[in-house]
């Protein structure tokens with residue numbers, strides 16, 4: 001599996017498996033099948049409610065821990081943020097049944113971001129979170145965090161797919177040593193992604209599906225992708241993107257699909273700030 005090297009030297013597979021919206025009772029089986037298919041990067045979060053199931057699948061898989069890259073996420077914490085972040089991290093580790101995670105992400109750019117980040121820096125220094133990063137940070141918030149703290153986030157996990165490509169933001173991240181990771185790489189099928197004429201036409205030329213074209217396009221841009229599927233045949237299909245290459249012309253053609261905006265929600269929209277901040281979960 002191709003990997004990227006994060007800004008602290010940690011190696012991260014460029015393609016992994018996401019478990020958002022997989023119900024807890026289905027997650028153990030899905031992760032077991034994903035590991036059997038060959039995935040080694042798993043992406044969960046305290047707010048997904050399925051860390052325990054991910055942990056069970058990891059434990060029973062027989063895959064050596066050092067071959068796995070496990071990411072989980074910290075949800076917005078009440079004050080005092082540093083203390084609660086430490087507690088939330090312990091809760092996540094216990095649920096996962098692990099003694100460290102490979103990547104710990106701040107899930108939302110809300111709350112006492114600085115207090116949360118300082119606690120995450122401490123976890124990173126202790127080696128219990130091999131790398132730390134953020135999710136859903138827009139350029140202004142990311143730069144502010146970088147400039148005013150010691151450790152630069154290793155990753156920003158953001159909505160990135162053919163209809164919201166984030167090329168300028170990726171360039172800014174590159175300048176600062178932050179790895180872009182895509183969530184919703186298929187836009188969860190919105191905008192008829194899986195039947196898009198251009199993506200279908202490119203797929204036909206390579207004998208590949210639209211899903212494979214999209215993942216290939218992400219990987220070829222150096223974007224880490226974490227597609228979700230509960231179907232073993234799709235899990236295998238989504239991993240099989242390293243045996244072909246999109247031409248420069250095809251990469252440029254996909255670039256024309258960019259709408260420059262979210263298909264889900266904008267984290268700077270006051271209604272979303274209210275809604276996402278109102279949720280409180282363990283971790």
Ligand code: NAP
Nearest residue numbers: 018019020043135183184185186187188211227228229230
């Ligand atoms: P996604 O990967 O864009 O799309 C998943 C959807 O695509 C599912 O409905 C799946 O259906 C379908 N699908 C998967 N492979 C397919 C294929 N080969 N052909 C046709 N359909 C296919 O959506 P996502 O789960 O929202 O995003 C991926 C991961 O990113 C998440 O699981 C999570 O780990 C992470 N994420 C993070 C955040 C954040 O705030 N940080 C937000 C959202 C997501 P089936 O399952 O039925 O195959």
